[in-house]
Structure formats: structure tokens, C-alpha cells
Amino acid sequence: MFKIVEFSHLIISEYIKNSSLSYIRCLDATCGMGNDTIFMANLLKDNGHVDSYDIQEIAIKTTEDKLNNLSIKNVSLFHQSHEEIDASLYDLAIFNLGYLPTCNKSITTKKETTMIALEKLINEIDNNENLLIIICLYPGHTEGKIESDFIDDYVYNLNSKKYLVTKYLNYNRPSSPYIITISKTKM
Numbered sequence: 677m678f679k680i681v682e683f684s685h686l687i688i689s690e691y692i693k694n695s696s697l698s699y700i701r702c703l704d705a706t707c708g709m710g711n712d713t714i715f716m717a718n719l720l721k722d723n724g725h726v727d728s729y730d731i732q733e734i735a736i737k738t739t740e741d742k743l744n745n746l747s748i749k750n751v752s753l754f755h756q757s758h759e760e761i762d763a764s765l766y767d768l769a770i771f772n773l774g775y776l777p778t779c780n781k782s783i784t785t786k787k788e789t790t791m792i793a794l795e796k797l798i799n800e801i802d803n804n805e806n807l808l809i810i811i812c813l814y815p816g817h818t819e820g821k822i823e824s825d826f827i828d829d830y831v832y833n834l835n836s837k838k839y840l841v842t843k844y845l846n847y848n849r850p851s852s853p854y855i856i857t858i859s860k861t862k863m
């Protein structure tokens with residue numbers, strides 16, 4: 677079976693493959709080691725661009741080196757919190773929450789800042805019917821549990837006439853990572 681990150685990549689590939697947009701603007705809200713950024717940039721080639729945000733210099737530097745080695749040009753890196761995003765710029769956004777496994781685990785996403793970026797994007801769905809938000813959540817560590825409980829509750833209560841919220845999870849493993857997607861409800 678797919679691991680959860682692989683499953684998020686499957687959703688991204690299907691979105692890009694089936695999109696009617698001639699140019700797709702993507703956001704990686706948590707750049708990390710650049711795996712999601714590079715995955716999207718490679719799929720998009722000349723037909724789109726990825727903006728990638730991270731608060732850690734090591735994440736931005738590592739990703740910059742990888743992009744240079746791979747001669748990938750359709751990415752902009754931002755050493756900034758994802759709270760700063762302009763949500764009107766994007767058609768597809770991924771939040772791979774949590775911490776970098778190989779680095780300081782206390783530097784992790786937090787519900788307060790994640791929600792600022794997420795709310796901006798959710799509001800933007802009213803203006804951009806193509807916008808798809810993908811969130812990978814990690815309830816298996818303390819801060820991740822606080823964050824995922826909060827996000828779960830928030831998205832569960834979104835108006836179903838406006839927003840379609842979908843959850844993908846390992847049903848018999850309650851603390852394993854899972855995915856939530858948010859898009860416009862199509863009548």
C-alpha cells in the first residue's frame with residue numbers, strides 16, 4: 677500500500693494530469709528537504725511554477741542545492757513563514773506538516789501559524805474554483821497531535837455547500853500520518 681507522503685504525490689499527479697489550466701501555480705508551504713517541491717516542479721516543467729516556504733535556513737539551502745544540481749528552474753524559495761503567503765497566487769497547495777526528521781524536532785509547524793496560511797487559502801477557494809489544498813498531518817508527536825486535532829475540528833465544520841473536505845487515513849492506526857484535502861464543492 678502507499679505511504680501517506682506517496683499518497684499525497686498521487687493526488688498531486690492526478691490534479692496536474694487532469695487540470696484544464698495551461699499554467700499551474702503551486703505552493704509548498706513547508707519546503708523541508710525539497711522533496712514535495714521537486715516532485716511538483718518536475719511534473720509541471722514549463723507548465724507551472726512552485727513557490728516554496730520554510731522558516732529554517734538549512735531547509736532552504738538544501739533545497740536550493742538540489743534544485744541547482746537537477747537544473748530545475750521553475751521554483752522560487754522563500755526563507756519565510758507560510759503565514760506571509762499571498763493565497764491568490766495559487767491553484768494547488770501542499771502542507772506537509774511537522775518537523776524535519778534529521779534536524780531539530782522542536783522546530784515544527786504549529787497550529788497558530790498553520791491556520792493563518794490555511795485560512796487565507798480556504799477563503800481563496802471562493803475566488804478560484806481550481807484551488808486544491810492538501811495537508812499531511814502527523815498526530816504521532818505531541819505538537820502534531822495538538823495541530824492535527826485543531827485542524828480536524830476546523831475543517832469538519834467548514835460549510836459543506838462551499839467546501840469539499842476529504843480525509844485519507846490508515847483506519848486501524850489512529851496515530852499514523854493522514855491526509856486532508858480541501859476543494860470547492862461542485863454542485
Ligand SMILES: C[S@@+](CC[C@H](N)C(=O)[O-])C[C@H]1O[C@@H](n2cnc3c(N)ncnc32)[C@H](O)[C@@H]1O
Nearest residue numbers: 706707708709710711712730731757758772785
Ligand atoms: C515535514 S517537514 C516538510 C517536508 C518537505 N515538504 C519535504 O518534502 O521534504 C516540515 C517543515 O515545515 C517547516 N516549518 C515549520 N513551521 C513553518 C512555518 N511557519 N512556515 C514554513 N515552514 C515551516 C519546518 O522547518 C520543516 O522543514
